[in-house]
Amino acid sequence: MDESTSTMNAAVANSPAARQLDRDGFGKSAASDDVVLDVRDLRTHFTTRWGTVKAVDGVSYHVRRGETLGVVGESGSGKSVTALSLMRLVPSPPGQIVGGEVILNGRDLLKLSEREMTKVRGGDISMILQDPMSALNPVFTIRNQVGEAIKIHQGLKGRPLWDAIVDSLRKVRIPAPALRAKDYPHQLSGGMRQRVVGAIGISSKPSVIIADEPTTSLDVTIQAAYLRLLRQIQQEEGVGIIFITHDFGIVAKMCDRVAVMYAGRVVETADVRTIFNNPLHEYTKALITSVPKLEEKTGRLPQIEGQPPLLYNLPPGDAFAPRSPLPHTDKDLQIRPDLVEVEPGHFVQLAHSSVKEFHKYAHLVPYGDEYKGDGCPGS
């Protein structure tokens, strides 16, 4: 390891997120090794007047039962479009899922009919929104709204339906659930409304819950309540959670594993400890060192140097190369880097222009030889 690498790693280890990691503990190990959701080489494109936007350009990740996978990356990196693609909710036109597989409990969701998909959506895979006001309908009672989800997915009616409603409110720790069920959303506090949204999310006993951070920043107490709720749901129900966020600090607290996205691709994925202690991709390092300090509520990740790329005009090769502190050549922009398993469970998109230790792993990729003896760092 050369001097600048160790300086970078020291900076990463001392970052606010890493300190938080030490203090709060992490890596609540997944309940089992069962992979419940396996996303393979997913591609979703938008047709625009400027050209084809490759919003999701070959994304692969998986989620195990009872595990939280954090998906992080700057605005526009394709986190939400990936999530919408899993639910088959990409607006079409202009969007289209053009390739890949989304295997949920052994079934490829991309091959299901729209009718079958309606059952899966909000059933085996569900989404919990952070903002309770936009998720609940103000003119219906809590009973109606929780009941609706249960009716669709469990086909209950009458007394058993009522019992199931009360039971799911109790599960998310709503006091006096039988009374609260008769209330309208405005009669509950923000934290309670959040719990109702959680109750709807788990009422169909999903295998996977997607929690996507809204772009507008929320009240801090609401957000804290949301995070506590997700943790609790996970501990009790053992579902897999896909947790989408800009905030590496929250990743350290909430997630078991992390997938870092850049320009529609996963550039690095590993368990949370490895991501913080031994990040290999320059983009991951930049994200970790730019974690906002706790006392500054910015709601957005501070800018890392350079602009996110225009997704309709991406180079076929390493899209991060122009922003990377490492030198790059035309060749780097042309060769599409593979996502390579460099250590068990640690995958990195192995580009010469974005991974300082490229030479250590060059033998793992077919184009590794092309970079021999060109005088770049590490060679």
Ligand SMILES: Nc1ncnc2c1ncn2[C@@H]1O[C@H](COP(=O)(O)OP(=O)(O)OP(=O)(O)O)[C@@H](O)[C@H]1O
């Ligand atoms: N309806 C659409 N038409 C054209 N392009 C779209 C559409 N929806 C999303 N995109 C593009 O897809 C890319 C990925 O967007 P996405 O919403 O997934 O980003 P994100 O990572 O979730 O960002 P944020 O952190 O801001 O939520 C963006 O470049 C966006 O402009």
Ligand SMILES: [Mg+2]
């Ligand atoms: Mg988003």
